[in-house]
Amino acid sequence: VDLRFWLTRCLPVGVCHATTLALGNAQYLFMGIASIQFLKSFTPIVTACVTFALMRRKESNKSIVALMVLCIATSAAARGDVGISALGLCLAMGGSIAEAVRLVMTDFLLSGIKMQVLESMYYLAPAGALCLFILGAIKEGPQIIAAGDLAKIGEHPLMFVAAASLGVGVQLLTTAVIKATSATHLKVLSQVRNTIPVFYGVLIYGEMITANTLMAYLASLAAFASYTYLKTLPKSNTQPQCFENFLPGYTPRKDESSQENVALK
Numbered sequence: 195v196d197l198r199f200w201l202t203r204c205l206p207v208g209v210c211h212a213t214t215l216a217l218g219n220a221q222y223l224f225m226g227i228a229s230i231q232f233l234k235s236f237t238p239i240v241t242a243c244v245t246f247a248l249m250r251r252k253e254s255n256k257s258i259v260a261l262m263v264l265c266i267a268t269s270a271a272a273r274g275d276v277g278i279s280a281l282g283l284c285l286a287m288g289g290s291i292a293e294a295v296r297l298v299m300t301d302f303l304l305s306g307i308k309m310q311v312l313e314s315m316y317y318l319a320p321a322g323a324l325c326l327f328i329l330g331a332i333k334e335g336p337q338i339i340a341a342g343d344l345a346k347i348g349e350h351p352l353m354f355v356a357a358a359s360l361g362v363g364v365q366l367l368t369t370a371v372i373k374a375t376s377a378t379h380l381k382v383l384s385q386v387r388n389t390i391p392v393f394y395g396v397l398i399y400g401e402m403i404t405a406n407t408l409m410a411y412l413a414s415l416a417a418f419a420s421y422t423y424l425k426t427l428p429k430s431n432t433q434p435q436c437f438e439n440f441l442p443g444y445t446p447r448k449d450e451s452s453q454e455n456v457a458l459k
Contacts, residue, residue, distance in 0.1 A: 195317060203303065208321025210296035212329055217289035225282035233286040235268035237293065238381040244294035245378055249302060253378070257424045261382070264417035268385045270410040297377035304373040311369045319365070379425065386418045 195204075221230050238261050245251045253261065300318065303309050309317075338344060347354055371380045 200317060200321070203299070204317045205321045205325075207296050207299050207303075207318050208323075208325045210292045210299070211318075211322040212325035213292040214289050214296060215326065216329060217285045217292065221282055221285045221289065224279050224285065229282065230286070232269050233283070233290070235385060236265045237290050238378060238385060239265055240290045241294040241297060241381045242378045244291065245298050245301070245376070248295070248298050251376070254424060257421055260417045260421035260424060261378075264382060264385055264414050264421065267410045267413035267417060270406070270413075294377070294381075297372060297380060300369065301372050301377040304369065311366060311373060314369055315365060375425070379422075382418060382421055386415060 225233075242253050242258070242261060246253070300314065303314055303318075304311075368380065371383065
């Protein structure tokens, strides 16, 4: 990995990561939690579209149906008191697209160039940290220094270390899931993850949910099971060409019959 490779392949992932976090946090200033969760429920479809656009990795018709059912069921369960503003919608769309591009490019580095999980973090983490530091220093740095909030890091070191450690763990697990499956599968898992605390609260703490919400969650779990099963089925031997305008010089891998990967010549 030379400087040119880092600037053209790793730094864009860091830029997309910083953009995702910035736009994702900004949404809470203009929309409620129900609105944000409603819009996030459609991220698997956005990720699948970006994956096809950049890597020519096409989902089967049955997988597309499962994705649509999953997204619609999740949005129905999270609809709540949805009040979506125009600016909030733009922030949500920008954050979803940036997140999808980041995941797809990470997927490409792991599957196409065969980077290991820790190796990819070695190159990707500094890129994301650099972008976030520059953005934070420009946008919020003067206010933090003027308010003396930097002293809070020294006052609560264990809390900041714990938060940072959990962040590293999440990034490692995210990268490992992408390497084992795909970027789209990761976003599908993230939707199903939201249903676990709900059922835990119902079964353990006796919390009440409406029948419509329960049916929506059950439908999302059924769609997830269907999507996961479809991804285990053998793929066709037909290898689609990669998106040469975005990834010049790359061709499909010859050592696998799956249409899911591309590799460096």
